[in-house]
Amino acid sequence: MITNRSSTRGRPRRFDPDTAVAVAERLFHARGYDAVSVSDLTDALGINPPSFYAAFGSKAGLYARVLDHWGGTGAIPLDQILREDVPVADALAALLEEAARRYAADPEAAGCLVIEGTRCNDADAREAACALNRAAEDRIHDYIAARYPASAASVADYVSTTMSGLSAKARNGHDLPRLLATARLAGGTLAQALAG
Amino acid sequence: MITNRSSTRGRPRRFDPDTAVAVAERLFHARGYDAVSVSDLTDALGINPPSFYAAFGSKAGLYARVLDHWGGTGAIPLDQILREDVPVADALAALLEEAARRYAADPEAAGCLVIEGTRCNDADAREAACALNRAAEDRIHDYIAARYPASAASVADYVSTTMSGLSAKARNGHDLPRLLATARLAGGTLAQALAG
DNA sequence: TAATTAATGTAGGGGTCACTACATAAAAGC
DNA sequence: GCTTTTATGTAGTGACCCCTACATTAATTA
Known part of the structure; x- marks a missing residue:
């Protein structure tokens, strides 16, 4: 009903x-x-x-x-990517690659709607975007913390900072191959970042 | 005169x-x-x-x-950081750390003036900022290419994308310790990125 | 059919934006 | 002193911003 x-x-x-x-x-x-x-x-x-x-x-x-x-359309499906049955480093690397793919998928609408929204000049809109972005970042953090509590904060920051960079560069015209190469370089350091 | x-x-x-x-x-x-x-x-x-x-x-x-x-005030002195007498990976890591320091130095003026300017809504101002940013990115690229021509493009993209992310996160409120930790994680993968 | 409810179209309000016309003021050159 | 040059202060301009008052239209309910 x-x-x-x-x-x-x-x-x-x-x-x-x-x-x-x-x-x-x-x-x-x-x-x-x-x-x-x-x-x-x-x-x-x-x-x-x-x-x-x-x-x-x-x-x-x-x-x-x-x-x-x-959440039901353009957002990255964190449920499906941050899996419990794969290594954390692999899941986070997959997250960065998926971000690269989505941010470059449509050159007319590049980057992440939410991340870009966190930087607009309207207080209400910005706060709404920030709240949604914080929720996503918290999920990433908690996913890491379950297995790597000591490095969760720094690695979560590293991942979200990289996603902000990918979104920014997508809007600056970086195409899929470039974003993907960047995402892969970023992903390659996750295993040692988690261990450290 | x-x-x-x-x-x-x-x-x-x-x-x-x-x-x-x-x-x-x-x-x-x-x-x-x-x-x-x-x-x-x-x-x-x-x-x-x-x-x-x-x-x-x-x-x-x-x-x-x-x-x-x-160039004479807030800009990162690439001359002094991208030195010929240190390993490329070390110089780039120092660049990222210096970016973190400068972007967080003043919470009332966080991030990079130029990087943020590349994303404004005025065509003239944006193009001026993009031109200056391109020049800086070219210098980073050329610095890498002198010793690692094969990986220069991807590593330069990785460094500039990380700087964009650091600037964005600085404006989102990340303080110096967080930015610095992120910069160090990013810097830690440069040696293998250059080799790859 | 008449009353009620809700969305519409027309028209415009109050504010801020980047920018400017114009007369005046303050200096130097003759 | 008079002219020329340049910057100034007053007072706006038109364009665009987000948003709204109000009468009208189109549906349901009584």
């Missing part, structure tokens, strides 16, 4: 909010939060500002919806 | 452009290009917009002056 649009009274929507979130995700990913205006969004959605604000409350509100949606 | 203000005709300036560049450098470094308005700059300098535009032409014009000035 999913809430079926919370009673169907009133004039029906002329657009699908879920589709709108997907369109917005694309725009935010391609250009970054600050460089996408509400006009850009309403134009892309074919709606007028009042419809936009009735549905999403604010630009940052829509961005929060996009971040929620992200 | 330095050009002494190109003839002293006319009403004298009430501010020193070089001081203004230093003040602007501080503001751009602290908040990023996009988040600093011309009003912020004129307020900080105690001047009015016409004086600002007469002296610098535009906001991006002042930013270009800041980038020129940067």
